[in-house]
Amino acid sequence: MRWGTYFAVSMAVISIGLALGVTMPLVSLRLESWGYGSFAIGVMAATPAVGVLLGASLAGKLAGRFGTRALMQMCLLVGAVSVSTLALVQNYAVWVVLRLLLGVALTMVFILGESWINQLSIEKWRGRLVALYGTGYALSQLCGPLLLTALGTEGDHAFWTGTCLLIGGSLLLLGRTGAPKVGGHSVSLKGLVVFCRKLPAIAWAVALFASFEAMMLTLLPIYGLRQGFTQDVALFMVSVVVVGDAVLQLPIGWLADVMSRRNLFRGCGVVLMLSSLSIPLALHSSVIWPVLVLFGASAGGLFTLSLIQIGERYRDDELVRANAHVSQLWGIGCLVGPLATGAASQWVSGHALPLLMALGAAGFVVLAWRRDELPQTVSAT
Template sequence: MRWATYFAVLASVLSVGLALGVSMPLVSLRLEGWGYGSFAIGVMAAMPAIGVLLGASLASRLAGWLGVPAAMRLCLWGGALSIGLLALLPSYPLWLALRLLIGTSLTVVFILGESWINQLVVEQWRGRLVALYGSSYALSQLAGPLVLGVLGSDDDFGFWAATGLLLLSPLLLFGRTGAPSTEACSVTLRDLLAFCRRLPVIAWAIALFAAFEAMILTLLPVYVLQQGFTAEVALFMVSTVVVGDAVLQLPIGALADRMSRQALFSGCAVSLMGSSLAIPLLLHTPAIWPLWVLFGASAGGLFTLSLILIGERYRDDALVRANAHVAQLWGIGCLLGPLLAGAGSQWVSGHALLWLMAAGAAGLVLLTRRAGAFEPAAL
């Protein structure tokens, strides 16, 4: 196994997580400071989701034309340009367009990076190494709000720090080998529907985690502020959620190499449902801090286990296509989650974000209880 390549790809994806962890909360806090409501902030949060759908359709084509490493480098630099322009062009309509570009370019990085890692790892280490990828990405997002707390949200230092990271990280990918081979072709929504019919539990889990991540980084800081906490506490609560995601992914990955991955998956779904329902009840008590950890860990576990199960089934071009479908589902979850939670928070209840997560997790629990839920269905 090419360990140096594995860690180079890991580091490049980590730089993306850190850049997003710094810039996404800063965008939401800046918009609230400008007087925008939860729905407008939710619309802004949903824009990268449309970019995700565009990036998913382009990833295989770019990789076929340029090769996986060159395509990743190009898109990392495109993300750097887009985040830098957020600082230079402080306008809501322009930020909508820039967030679209960020979503498109960085989606290609995620698709190709996840495919490269799943192609490299050996089966007996798949759970742990894929979990290390998920944990590293979550840690980078954790560091993002912490860095933003140090830099402050009253100026543009956060945007410039994220830009610098994405300018430097592509250099790590020069000379790396072992990437999956792929053909230059688009992945359509019809292909996505076929993937969802074959693996509906995994498809649901990925869309749910995408909604979770988009809402946690964008709407959760606003939710906490509206519940009477300060901006500093809001950022630390977001970081605590990501701590749960990051710290517990490695034990989950280790368990995935030793026990039934399906049983572990079902347990994460039940934990996410329970923690989502409990947070509004315990928000102003000390118990909220371990509950935030469980909330993040159970959601992150669903995504990590989904990637592990995909890696068991696909290689090379089929693996890139499967990860493109992951990105499409990610885009759908990122698009619908913030829009529904933002509208619900503004016009129904301030706790709509948590209620939405509980409902999604409940649906996943029901899917996991179907006979043969984790076996690919025949088309």
């Protein structure tokens, strides 16, 4: 196994998490300070989802033409230009376009990077290696809001920090080998439908986690502010959710290598549903902090286990296409989640965020118990 390449690719993708973690909350807070409502902020949060759908359709074709490594480097640099322009031109309409471009570029990095990591992973360690990557990505998102707190929200230092991180991620990939061989095919809506029919619980889990991640970085700070917390506490709530995601992914990955992945998958869905329902009840007590930890851990577990199960099934071009479908589902989740939550928060209930997550988790639990598409056997040891 190419350990140096595994860590380089992981760090390149993780640089995105830190860059987004430090810039996405700032975008929402800046819009809040400009007087925009929850729905307008939700639209901004959902805009990259359209870019995700475009990026997913282009990743295979462009990787076949330019090569996996070269395309990842180019996309990271395009992302750096987009983030830096957020600092230079602070206008809502321009930001929508920039967030769209950012979604296209970084989606291709996710598709190719996660395919590369899964391709490199040996089966008996797949759960732990994918979870290690997931932990690193979650930690990067944890450090993002903390770094934003340190940098402050008054100036544009966070945007420039995100720019430098993306440039650094591109440099890490210089000379790396062992990427999946891509045939240059684009993914289609028909292919996505087939993927969802074959793996419905995995498809739902991916879309649900995408909604979760988009809402945590953009709408959770606003949720905290509107429930009476200070800005620092609202950002700290985001960090606690990500701590739960980060700290417990390695144990989940280890369990995925020694027990039934299907039962573990189901368990994460149940915990996510219960913790989501508990947030409004525990919000103004000390119980909220362990609830937020479980909330983040269970949501992250759904995505980690989805990647593990995809990696054990596919290789090379099929693996890239499967991850492209994952990104299409991610785009759908990022689009629907913030829009629905922003609208419901403004016009239905101030607690729409956790309640809609609970509803989504309940849908996953139903699918996971009704369908038998998940493998019962564990990885070879």
